[in-house]
Each structure stands twice: as structure tokens, then as C-alpha cells.
Amino acid sequence: MIATVASQQIRSLKRQRVVWILIGTLLVMTLLAGVIGWSSHRTIIGVYDEAVKILTSKGRPAPANPFLVKPSLSLLSNMVIYITLIGALLALLLGHLTIADDQSGGVGRLIFTRAVTRTSYAIGKVVSVCVVLAAALVGCWAVSVMSLWVVNGGPASGRELERVAVFYAVSWLYLLIFSLVGMITVLATRRRSIGLLSAMGVWLVVTFVVPQFTSGLRPTASLNPIIDPVSTSQTFFRVTSRARPVSIVEQYKQVSGRVLETASAETTRQTIERLAPLATLVIVLVVLLIVMVRRHDFSGTADDE
Amino acid sequence: MPANERTSSAIEMRGLSHRYDTDLVLRNVNLTIERGEIFGFLGHNGAGKTTAVNILTTLIKPTAGTASVCGFDVVSDRHEVTRCIGYLPADVRMYPHLTAAENLEFFAKLSGVADPRRAVAQTLDYLECADLAGRRVGSFSTGMRQRIGIAQAIVHQPAVLLLDEPTSGLDPLGVRQLRETIRRLNADHGMTVFMNTHQLSEVAKVCTTIGVLNHGELIYKDTIEATTERFPDENSLEDIYVRMDVAPP
Numbered sequence: 001m002i003a004t005v006a007s008q009q010i011r012s013l014k015r016q017r018v019v020w021i022l023i024g025t026l027l028v029m030t031l032l033a034g035v036i037g038w039s040s041h042r043t044i045i046g047v048y049d050e051a052v053k054i055l056t057s058k059g060r061p062a063p064a065n066p067f068l069v070k071p072s073l074s075l076l077s078n079m080v081i082y083i084t085l086i087g088a089l090l091a092l093l094l095g096h097l098t099i100a101d102d103q104s105g106g107v108g109r110l111i112f113t114r115a116v117t118r119t120s121y122a123i124g125k126v127v128s129v130c131v132v133l134a135a136a137l138v139g140c141w142a143v144s145v146m147s148l149w150v151v152n153g154g155p156a157s158g159r160e161l162e163r164v165a166v167f168y169a170v171s172w173l174y175l176l177i178f179s180l181v182g183m184i185t186v187l188a189t190r191r192r193s194i195g196l197l198s199a200m201g202v203w204l205v206v207t208f209v210v211p212q213f214t215s216g217l218r219p220t221a222s223l224n225p226i227i228d229p230v231s232t233s234q235t236f237f238r239v240t241s242r243a244r245p246v247s248i249v250e251q252y253k254q255v256s257g258r259v260l261e262t263a264s265a266e267t268t269r270q271t272i273e274r275l276a277p278l279a280t281l282v283i284v285l286v287v288l289l290i291v292m293v294r295r296h297d298f299s300g301t302a303d304d305e
Numbered sequence: 306m307p308a309n310e311r312t313s314s315a316i317e318m319r320g321l322s323h324r325y326d327t328d329l330v331l332r333n334v335n336l337t338i339e340r341g342e343i344f345g346f347l348g349h350n351g352a353g354k355t356t357a358v359n360i361l362t363t364l365i366k367p368t369a370g371t372a373s374v375c376g377f378d379v380v381s382d383r384h385e386v387t388r389c390i391g392y393l394p395a396d397v398r399m400y401p402h403l404t405a406a407e408n409l410e411f412f413a414k415l416s417g418v419a420d421p422r423r424a425v426a427q428t429l430d431y432l433e434c435a436d437l438a439g440r441r442v443g444s445f446s447t448g449m450r451q452r453i454g455i456a457q458a459i460v461h462q463p464a465v466l467l468l469d470e471p472t473s474g475l476d477p478l479g480v481r482q483l484r485e486t487i488r489r490l491n492a493d494h495g496m497t498v499f500m501n502t503h504q505l506s507e508v509a510k511v512c513t514t515i516g517v518l519n520h521g522e523l524i525y526k527d528t529i530e531a532t533t534e535r536f537p538d539e540n541s542l543e544d545i546y547v548r549m550d551v552a553p554p
Contacts, residue, residue: 004414008400015402106398110457113362113392114415115384299364 001116005124006131009098013132016097022090023136029082030140034147037075041151071261072151073163076144080256083171084207084249091175092199094132095182098125104192108298122293126286129179130172137168137175144168167259173278174252178203180285187292207249213240214247246277315340315465315497316361320370322521323356330356332521333370338514340464343491343498345508347546348518354501355395357518358469361499362392375464388416391463395470397454401443405429405453408442409460416461428460432486448479455486459496466490468500472507480504484511509542517549525549 013019045065052062102108111121144164148156156164181202186195244250251274257263258271316338323331330353338344348354359365360372363383371378377385399408406425413421429435434452437445442453451471458466468487472480484507490496502508508515508529515532517525527535532545539545 001415004411008403008411011407012400012402101400106394106396107400109362109364109394110392110397110399110412111415112364113387113390114412115387115417116415297365299359 001120002124002127005111005116005121006127009125009128010131012101013094013097013128018093019090019097019132022086022093023139026082026086026090026136027139027143029086030079030143031147033076033078033082034144034151036078038147038151041075072148072156073160073260074262075151076147076164076167077257077260077262079140079144079167080253080260083174083256084252087171087175088178088203088207089200090136091129091133091178092182092196092203094129095179095184096186096196096199097182098129098179099183099186100192100195103186103298109300112298118294118296119290122290125183126180126289129183130176133172133175133179137172140171141165141168163259163261167256170252170255170259170275173275173282174248176282177248177278177285180282180289183289184285184292187289187296210243210247211250213237214244214250215241245273248278248281251275251277313340314338314376315342316344316372316374316499318357318370318372321357321360321367321372322369323353323360323365324368325356330521331360331367334518334521334523336516336523336526338497338499340497341491341495342514343487343512344500345512345515346499346501346518347503347505347508347515349503349550352518353521354518355469358392358467358499358501361386361467362390363387388461389464391458391461391466393451393454393458393466393468393471395473397450397457399442399450399453399457402441404439404441405434405445405456406438408453409456412457413460418461421460424460425456428456431459432456447474448476448482451475451479451483455483459490462494463496465497465499468498468502470501470503472502472504480507487511505541505543505546515542517546519550 048065055062102111112118141164145156145161148160148164178199182196182199185198185202186192189195189198254263255271255274258266314337316336318334318336321331321334321336322329330351332353334353334357346354346357356365360367360379361374363379363386366380371380373379373382374386375389377389379386399405400411403411406422406429409425409428410421413424418424425438426435429438432452432455434449434456437449437453442450445453451474455471458468466487471483475483487498487500488511491498500508500512512529514526514528516523525532529542532542533539536545536548539548
């Protein structure tokens, strides 16, 4: 039954234009991340070459180009921001649609008069968003690999392919949280529109509000792919910054930075510790979703569509 | 067709009550519907008819009493009950982006039908709407949706068909088609039909037995023939219903 529910949901999502628009936007942004990285890299190299010419004409020695030792993977660093913005919106919408279509359309009434358990139904829905998110991120991976090919002037190395794959695997775990939030908010609210707005509210808080408190009120923290150490003299923000280990967006950025080699290296254990809050939250949300589906009254329809 | 041999009745309610918060919508309902009957469940808006169907379809649990379908308890034998019943809600909706056949295959699979594709084709042929199979449900009129709704309700060949206001929104031709379909299902497959409705003229034409629910209480149950004999002064079922509503028998 889980496979039946999941395959039906995947088929339904595949037919919805809004899903394709968001996936398309994410893929374009992925391509853009590569183009921006490549462009800025070329500009910096150009400036360096001009500087070398000037220094040489004055008979001064030119230092080695520091940007040539910069890892090519770091050119994809903007992807971290696009995942937390466009990717999270896609994930929210996928989660929202999987439950909202059944609830407000009244299909849920028909489903639960069949020999399917509510737990199987909930797991089937989770499996469907897992698959769709994975498919979208595989597409992003392919675009990123092509971008690296252009930047490097040749195919990416096995190590680079592996690191980009790990980055998208971590992104998949991160986005799964938002899909689950999208599902839960539909079940928790009476109106479909309120459900979607609530999910977006959670996304705003997680992405923009929490990092303000855990990064020492640095306004650009939310849009910066690299997390800096907290440097504030205000006692309040020094205290709130201690919650950074549970700020999932910052932990995601840290791990992504390490994978894409834009952040300082750390041990595998430290990386696992950073991923633990994300994995724990996914498990908690899946359990919560199952409990809510089991308790939800599917005998009626939502107030609006 | 799953059935429990311990009982000859298709539906049984014993002391069935249901409460939404402080509102008691079903009050100690005792009702038996035999196999093969076409039962019309009458009552004004808010009388508790849909709540009774929601309990029989296992969508909600009764707060008191018991209900069984084909001898299976709706609470403790939920899985068996779901294999016994087909359900058509008042405003049937399906996945609008999928075709009628894709929607029906999904519901056939959920009911454990061995060959869903074949069952869907047979059901659509039986209902004479095979031309709708490849069309997306989102483009359907109310009448088309209702026909596909009936198809989803019978695709797994249930013993009991539960219809909640099935004529709602249908044009006269649609109402007539639905009436014929109910008669054929009953005659060809011996399907028991439990129908919530306001359309008293339809009840008079298609039902074998009626029950009247008034403020959650079952105030009357008998065959159509016995009912008309009991109220010889009334010209129609509508007049009888109005009389019962004013002065319950």
C-alpha cells in the first residue's frame, strides 16, 4: 500500500505545472550559480593578470596568484543559498500539495474507506516527496557537474563528483524537513491557504529569524553561504548564539561549506554532529506526521481550495 | 465478495450514537438492513444521515453503540468492512490531474483488486462510460464526475454500496442514469444499497425500504409498500415525510 500511495502521489505531482516551474527555477539557479562562480573567478584572474603586468612594468616581483589554488568546487558556493531559498520553497510546496490535494479535494474520504492504514498512507506520502526531491536534486547535480566541466575546462574529477553528490545528499535531508513541515501544517490548520502560509512562516523563521539570534544579529548572515564565528559584545546575543548547534540552516551551511571546501576543514565527527539536528528533526517530524494523520478527521473537506 | 456467514443482514446498527463535542447528532439508532435491499435514509439537513454513513465507511468511530457491515464491526474489523463497502460521497472529487482510468486503478489497488487495469475496464464498460477512461478528471462535468465516482465505488465489487446524496448537482438525465445504475447493480450483483437523500421522488422510484431520521433518532423504518399502505390519505412519499416530520409516528 505504501508503494501504491507513493506512486500515485508522484504521478499526480508530475502533472502539476507549479511543481515543474519551481523545479525549473531551481535548475536555472543551479546553472546560474556555476555561471556566477565562473564569471567572478574569471574577473578576479583578469584583475590579477592586469596587476601582474603593472608590477612587471615597474620591475617589481608579482606574487603567485592565490585564486588558482582556490578549489573549483567553491565556485558552486552560491548553491547553498539557492537551496535554502528556492529549494526550501519547492520542498514546502511538495509537502503541502501531497496532503492538501487529498484533504480539500475530498479524495482523503475515499482513500480511508479502502483497505489502507493511515500509517501506510503517511509513509507513502513521505516516500513520494523523498523521491521527487531526490529527482530534482539529481537534476541539480547534473547541472553542477556540467558547470564544473566548463570552469575546469574538462570533466570533473571523481573526488569532485563525489563531493557535489554529498552536497546534494545533505541538501536532500535539509529540504525533507520543509516538505514535512508543509504536510504537517495542512493537517494542523482548517484552511488550505492558512496551511501554506503557516509553512512559509516556519520557513521564514528558520531561514531568516533564527540565524539573526544565533549569529550575533548579523543582518547578512541569512544570505551568506559562509557562517562566521559569533563576534558581538552584547550579552543577549552572546547567550542566544549558544543555540547555533540547533539552528538547522546554519548547520546545513556549515556542512555544505565543508563539502564544497569554502569553510575551514573539520573532522568527520564534527560534521556528523552538525548533521545530527537535521536527521533528528526529520525523524521527529515523520513521527508527528504519522500521529497527526492517524488522528485527523478525513470525513469532511477543508474550507477552501 | 467478502461476507460473514454469521449474519444475513448487510448493515446493523445497535444503540448507535455519535456526538460532536456537545452536540449529539445520532441518538441510540437501532437499524437492520437485509442483503439485497435498496434502502433510502431520509431526514432533513443535520438529522445525522451523513454521520451514520461516515461511521459505516469507518471514517469516524461511534461514541456509543455498534455498527456492522456484512457482519464485520466497523471499529474492530475495519479492514474487512472496507473490502465490503463502496462509497460515493455527495460531492465526489478525485485527482484532477490524472485520467479517470488512473484514478480508478489507484482505488482498485487500494482495495486489493488482483488485476486493477482489467477491473477498471470492466467497470467502465458496465457503466457505459469507457470513453471517459483516458480523459483528465479535472475537465469533467458534475455528471461525468458522478459516473466516475460510482465506478470507483464499485470497481472492487463491494457487497454494500453507500451513497451520500448521490443526486446532488445532477441534471434530470443524470438522475435517471443514476437510478438505472442503482437498479442494475442491485439486480445484476445483488448489491445492497444504502442511500442518503432528500430526493423523495427518487426514493419512491428506486428504494425497497426507507428509514426516517429526525434529530438523530430513527423514527420510522418500513418497506415502501407498507409505508404507502400505512398512510392511505397521503398522495406521495413527500406528503408522508412531511406528516412524519410534523407528528413522528
